[in-house]
Amino acid sequence: MKIEICVQDLDGVRCAIEAGADRVELCSALEAGGLTPSAGLVEAAAELALDAGRQDFVHVLIRPRPGGFIYTPGEIEVMRRDVRQSLALGADGVVVGLLTASGDVDVAGAEALIHAAGGTFVTFHRAVDAARDPLQAVDDAARLGARRILTSGAARAAGNGIDMLKRMVAALPSEVSVMAGGGVTEQAVPALLAAGIRDIHFSGRKLMVDSAPSGPGGGDGIRSVTHPATVARMVRAMRTAKAHMTIGPRFSPLCGE
Template sequence: MTALEFPVQDVAGAVGARRVGADRVELCAALGSTGGLTASIGTIEAVVATGIPVHALIRCRAGGFVYAEADEIAVMNADARAAVSAGVAGLVVGALTADHRVDVEVLERVLDGAAVDDIELTFHRAIDQVCDRSAAVDTLVAQGMTRVLTSGGAARCADGLDELAEMVAHAAGRIQIMAGGGITVGDIPALHRAGVDAVHLSARRVVADDGGPGGGGTSGHEQLDQELAAEAAAQLRAVNSVG
């Protein structure tokens, strides 16, 4: 069975994801403008209280995934420990070396002291900047990661289907491969055929809400699109039902 995950940014998104039958949510902030940053501890606690399994993104800033500054690593470590204490079901993390390999040392420092034995760990789309994703998968298996989120290195999962299928084959059940990146409802059958363990779909819409001169130049905020989320859930149920 292919699982369904939605990235959400607030309580309403989590409630909507639960309503349509999602298996879990990835909780983040500033998704559209940055690709996602760590949500506030207040938001994490409130979303955990909705009852849906919450996987908190741990990412301290926008941009690349090479973390050479000790303060950045310290912040992410503090966020990881706080999120686990708040009751999340998982953490979403990622770090690369300067030559774009999985940075095992930074991952260990980010997770140091966090009670991760009873939660799931997802390595995020930093893997799409890695040249040898098969080697990266082996490294993540050795690190005890539950899954990896990837588009197969493409801008959109629809363009990375062959690589996704190869990653699934290489993983061979040792780690879950979750497809994420530009997914539409119509892409779900092909992703299911590729054998991915889960689909991560950003079913979001912009709610018009002008912040004015002090609002960061935006004309609205993002929320889970309930109708699109329901369509995605229905499509996934359909393909799961036929195997």
């Protein structure tokens, strides 16, 4: 089982490393569903992972704006450049997702981004959950070259999408993994593993109030941050659930409060 944590700053990357997570999805603006992070953050995160001896650790979300997953040619060109820049800065993979107005995978747009990745690992994200036919969408994404599908099984939370997740796992070749993400809870982990899921994605974040003044142009001062205790607890729960399914050593990660 692989554990991916969605983070939006270096503190989140450090927490994921300390907790024993297998990788991070690096983004910004999680309150908006996640957007492409800055070049500086990508480079610093890649260096941090390298210094920690972690390989295949930093996967960068490529999403230029909030809202739906139907993109203009200009937006796709920006995304293509972001893919190339992120990989040049040391990212190990990218996370993309595009749909057409009819609710199908945008084949031409996805091909352009996967081609820009040049053979580097590509995850197709939860755009499939907004697709007209999620099963067809994951099949299309896999045929185009995506090697992992991030999905809640087209449900609001992955724990409620077990039946669809099972169908996705069964429909895809073994080299393409289905990663459950979206509202993942400790209680849902055993059922997800029983459904054949071997990759789990969560953020482990909480809202905090920034005590520093932001002024009229700085927003309301409320932001989300990776919460070390939540991350450690979730990782521990996942390792424990796996240990109950297979014979092997238990793992108790530590992540500072």
